[in-house]
Amino acid sequence: MKKSKTLTTIMLVGFLLQACASGGNQSLVKSTDASVNGAIIKGETNKSQIESIYGDPLETSFSDSGNLIYKYRYDDASGLNAKTAVSVLFTWGLAGYKMQGTRLELVILFDESNLVKNFNFSTSEVDGGTGIFAKNNKL
Numbered sequence: 001m002k003k004s005k006t007l008t009t010i011m012l013v014g015f016l017l018q019a020c021a022s023g024g025n026q027s028l029v030k031s032t033d034a035s036v037n038g039a040i041i042k043g044e045t046n047k048s049q050i051e052s053i054y055g056d057p058l059e060t061s062f063s064d065s066g067n068l069i070y071k072y073r074y075d076d077a078s079g080l081n082a083k084t085a086v087s088v089l090f091t092w093g094l095a096g097y098k099m100q101g102t103r104l105e106l107v108i109l110f111d112e113s114n115l116v117k118n119f120n121f122s123t124s125e126v127d128g129g130t131g132i133f134a135k136n137n138k139l
Contacts, residue, residue: 024074027054028104036106036121047114054106067117068110075126077101100127 039045039053050070057070077100103126111117
């Protein structure tokens with residue numbers, strides 16, 4: 001009996017530790033449209049300045065015309081809210097768990113001189129999970 005209580009406690013603590021899944025570029029955590037628009041000026045802010053503000057990008061690519069694109073992302077998701085608690089209560093987390101949260105994403109297009117040509121900052125709701133709660137738009 002004592003072993004099962006210990007095992008249950010360990011499983012619950014393990015779930016609580018993994019239930020908050022935040023990750024990505026920490027510099028975006030407190031970003032808003034206003035703060036990003038204040039930090040980046042088209043035609044003036046250069047690649048080095050962007051890197052000093054936001055660090056290394058999550059992803060880099062090139063446009064069709066060969067211009068560099070930086071992508072930054074931060075996901076703040078939790079498995080512990082009213083909508084997702086049911087996934088744990090009925091399955092004890094053994095069949096997976098559901099997660100919901102917010103994604104912050106910054107995409108920057110540079111010109112040939114490594115100056116910001118254009119950029120977009122967006123906030124979107126995301127949901128996903130593991131096991132039977134997995135969806136196509138996973139975190």
